[in-house]
Amino acid sequence: MHDFCNYVSMRTKDLIAKRERRARQSAKKQSYHPSAKQQPETAAEAAYTLPSSFGAEVLKELKALPLSISDEEILRRRDMREVLTFTIDPEDAKDFDDALSYEVLQDDHGEVRYRIGIHIADVTHYVQEGSAVDEEAYQRGTSIYLVDRVIPMLPEQLSNELCSLRPDEDKLCMSVIVEMNDQAQVLRHKICRTVIHSDSRLTYQQAQAMLDEAKGKRAPRDKNVVGDPAKAKGEELQEALLVLDKLAKELRRKRFEHGAINFETPDVQFRLDEAGNPTEILFRSLTDANHLIEEFMLLANRIVAKEIGGKEAMRREGDEGMRRESDEARRPFVYRVHDVPDPEKMVKLGNFIRQFGFHLRTSAKRSVQNKHINALLLSCQGTNSQTLIETLAIRSMAKAVYSTSNIGHYGLAFTHYTHFTSPIRRYPDMMVHRLVARYLLQSKATCRHDKEVLEEACVHCSDTEQMAQMAERNSIKEMQARWMSSRIGEEFDGVISGVTEFGLFVQLSATLTEGLVPIRTIEPHDYMQYDEENYCLIAARSGNTYTLSDSVRVRVTRVDVERRKIDFELV
Secondary structure (H helix, E strand, O other), X not given: OHHHXXXXXXXXXXXXHHHHHHHHHHHHOOOOOOOOOOOOOOHHHHHHOOOOXXXXXXXXXXXXXXXOOOHHHHHOOEEOXXXXXXXXXXXXXXXXXXXXXXXXXXXXXXXXXXXXXXXEEOHHHHOOOOOHHHHHHHHHOEOEEOOOOEEOOOOHHHHHHHOXXXXXXXXXXXXXXXXXXOOOOEEEEEEEEEEEEOOEEEEHHHHHHHHHHHOOOOOOOOHHHOOXXXXXXXXXXXXXXXXXXXXXXXXXXXXXXXXXXXXXXXXXXEEEOOOOOEEEEEXXXXXXXXXXXXXXXXXXXXXHHHHHHHHHHHHHOOOOOHHHHHHHHHOXXXXXXXXXXXXXXXXXXXXXHHHHOOOOOOOOOHHHHHHHHHHHHXXXXXXXXXXXXXXXXXXXXXXXXXXXXXXOEOOOXXXXXXXXXXXXXXXXXXXXXXXXXHHOOOOOOOOOOOHHHHHHHHHHHHHHHHHHHHHXXXXXXXXXXXXXXXXXXXXXXXXXXXXXOOEEEEEXXXXXXXXXXXXXXXXOOOOEEEEOOOOEEEEOOOOOEEEOOOEEEEXXXXXXXXXXXXXXXXX
């Protein structure tokens, strides 16, 4: 892991250097480039010199894009506009890049089956490889979701309008259409280009409310508003949600049974005032509606990866080596891979958590090890140690990256996996769409398919993803600091989340905000000894011990918003 981190760090430096060179060239042409320095609006942006606008060449290309879908294009696609279709997204989302459709079928024996369409915005229909828009999207690599705004990978005309699967509009998609039985078995599937017409735009809260109503967990609504916000086909939609929820739960159960790891860390959200200042810190809890979308997106990603690489894997069974190399050279692809964890890190994690009364068995067999990790995560729920153990477990894992070499996805327990379902916000998904079109749909359009070129793009996209994640984390920390800056002198309950020779890190239970209790303030008239082996501070005279996961109460003493630093003192 350490070597990998060093590798990524080196690649990130290379990326930054490349961006700076391109910026200098772009400046000479008086056109915008993502690396061009602009006045940052936040410390998070200042740290990473994030782009905030699109250049003249990009804007020029946008003007030439068609605003309507031609009859000829519709004839080239599977027309699914009459099928019940809907989107489920966060309340503040504007870029709807995935939708689900639902049909009930019967086989010759009267058995009920379901045809489910997983529809993904056909971004590459509008964005041609090598165009100014495409080059800009490649350089950005991903959309960046800061607390108070989004820095998009694609211009809003594409991300929020032309490609966004908005309700009551015909839209072009790349779709994975599956037929399933009641046991969530995929009986057959098809990957194809489609045209759809979304009937409804649901938020996760609205979808969950409809599920709860159908299950009798809440009072039914007035029948006049059953379809609101799904104004049309309201009862059909509710029925579809019930069935899809059932199938998603079965997919999820099978996934964990097969060895997927159940990481569900809390998602911090903020309520902002008109000036963009935080007024409240909230936690987003995942509901059945969230899991419904998650499972069908995972299914689509898995099917696409298997369709490209699965047949080759079957041909390799008799002979590893030469045939594998020739097959990969024949149809190189972009996989989302996640390596097995370092066994030494698993042993260290197991040894460390024993002091908190938890146990982790280690195993050489991947599926067995995953079940042990899940058992650990389940056992620590609701305890003071939960956040700490979840964080340490995640840090013990390898990092998921993009690669042309398929080693499988350890965390999901998939032999084949890719990113196909978010081309509006992730460039690898655009690459996958083009490769699918080339390999499976006999598209005449050219695309990058040389393995070395694809691998370079994979490394670049892994780098930009890492930079985006760091910017997003810093944006959250900055907003937490801004929220705490008006609460100096107030007291909060928390848990010791870190112990160092210079003090204690405390994470507040109500907001997950972390701050430092400097060692000099803990017991000012005593000498504090740092026990590195047992992760604790011990007062030499009083004998008081401060260790990880201890519950404490702290007072806010100092906040540096720019540096995202918060100081506490014990109460």
